[in-house]
Amino acid sequence: MARIVMKFGGTSVADPERIRNAAARVKREVEAGNEVAVVVSAMAGATNQLVAWCQEMSPLHDAREYDTVVATGEQVTSGLLAIALQHVGIEARSWQGWQIPIRTDGAHGKARIDAIEGAELIRRMRDLRQVAVVTGFQGLGPDHRVTTLGRGGSDTSAVALAAALAADRCDIYTDVEGVFTTDPRIVAKARKLDKIAYEEMLELASVGAKVLQTRSVELAMKEKVRVQVLSSFTDAPGTLVVDEDEIVEKALVAGIAYSRDEAKITIRRVPDRPGIAAAIFGPLAGAAINVDMIVQNVAADGTTDMTFTVPKADLPRAEATLAGIKDAIGYAEITADRDVAKVSVVGVGMRSHAGVASTMFRTLAEKGINIQVISTSEIKVSVLIGAEYIELAVRALHTAYGLDAA
């Protein structure tokens, strides 16, 4: 017997038939003797419609009213799933964020969960064998109003609820079968991972069609919640996201991630003096522009070239910000390149094994792919390359690290 939180995403509850399918999965867990709480998203498409209505009423809508409107999506699903469960003979009731309550801070539209009062839910799961069907994505703010956690927040709701209920596992049902070694749309031989460490999952966030929201993984890591990502459309086991200590046979590289969402900026001939990096990146941070890879090359003449990446969507704002500080800093010119892509190899095994980076560089060199920027972290090596090489690079690295399915 275990205590399980099951989370169903929008595509898993997209219509009454799929809600019945979700109910059947919950019934199976209950009949196996488990205590079950369920977290639901809005029916696929519902949230988009609600957001569109808010936009139509006013482009600059009040975040509190936005929350009131969009939170209804999950409320509908919670009631329907409770009905579907009762219909197949399972005790169930729906819980809105404000009823439990799931307390959040007051940042409407992007609130963070502060606390979940789980005692009553545990009592009902244990004593009444009653399934709690909880609305994801929302809670109750200090102003006694409904708050939402931001898009994809239902994963975070599920992990937070699993922590509050001291659940043995948090199963995230979605439309993919788990976490893959890389994007199966690019690499046909991509393999589903049985287990992956929290930190690897965080680094691989971009792999496999946004499998898990980053915040939910951070929370799972902090609260030591065992998360399973699995498909609601098959019966195959999914991928367990766990502490790295649980992974006995650590692969050198767990997976290959890539991103086409960044652009490269180079600032040429910046005076090479103390505080120059702060003078450049301070204003960018002030403009809420997220700078990723940063490389600095010192030239012989007392100037330096500074290269870094920003999200493509922020490129015009970044250029404008840098133009505004040109006189204060005194650089020669700025160049920007949108035709770049980032490839990363990720694995906790890197901590104890050398040679991961050199394998990457050699593999790319053999394919004639030029590396523009390199950055590394403890469990990741990332390189920036020309955008046209992205599929070639991902496939070559997938083979080079022995990740291809047999």
Add this chain to the structure above:
Amino acid sequence: MARIVMKFGGTSVADPERIRNAAARVKREVEAGNEVAVVVSAMAGATNQLVAWCQEMSPLHDAREYDTVVATGEQVTSGLLAIALQHVGIEARSWQGWQIPIRTDGAHGKARIDAIEGAELIRRMRDLRQVAVVTGFQGLGPDHRVTTLGRGGSDTSAVALAAALAADRCDIYTDVEGVFTTDPRIVAKARKLDKIAYEEMLELASVGAKVLQTRSVELAMKEKVRVQVLSSFTDAPGTLVVDEDEIVEKALVAGIAYSRDEAKITIRRVPDRPGIAAAIFGPLAGAAINVDMIVQNVAADGTTDMTFTVPKADLPRAEATLAGIKDAIGYAEITADRDVAKVSVVGVGMRSHAGVASTMFRTLAEKGINIQVISTSEIKVSVLIGAEYIELAVRALHTAYGLDAA
């Protein structure tokens, strides 16, 4: 300066454009210096979709979960209207039933309002000039869950809120221009009434396409809330529903109502003994069948014929119930007739004027219409006639009582 509750029905908030239109009407009242609270229905069609989903999950769905699901319709509208008001510069916020709270009993799906805590709303209307946008149709039950009042309950929400806020008026915006002397689809010369008494409105409930929910009129009468029915699509003044003391020039007849929804049952040769009526109507009441017109004719042989009407939808159940008690009662036979219609003339003026009934009988006789059953109340005379005469009867009576528009 007045304090006004404005209620917008489903067709008045059917889409973003109509919600903007409703916002413009609210803005006008606020800018005229009034304190305004708004009660909203779900966008037209939304509730039907939500009800259909519940049905699809289970025909015998839990009323508590049904309430959770369908209450989202008004929640969406409340948020969108608040956004629309803010967009045109009016301070506004949405209020869910559980936030105010609007306390109801625990009869999920058909709850009754027990109390509304209006102090905070009044403070905000008065001190902050903030419009309260309140979800109609719902409240918070003793089980700390969302309750709904049953279809059409938003009118009742509006009147109850007007009472709680001591509002000067409750304006019900709908898709008709007010209360008419009779159904304009039958009588082209039907006139819109400027004023009508609560009791007349109750009796005329069937006139004018379900203008007001009966419960809301009962509550308005009890709490002395002045109600105005008016169109959200024109700027014409509507009909004021008020205490009869406010109506100086009382018409003999305020309007003509009709119904095609009843069927006639006759029980022949019932033993004419004390308690026989209770023996018949007790079981019908027990089966939740609403009996309307009742007539008893005593025959010479110690038996009596009993005639009454029931809703057509309940006729099969009524016949089955009566068949079940045939031996206990000992009647000869039952006949049922679905081809009947009821016509009523209504007016508080009848209290002080004789001759209303005889004018009705004479008018119908002149048109060759046979009267099958007659029943009267203090302010109403109803007759049952053959269904095919209904339009003829309504038109003739409308003319006979001088109600035709010039």
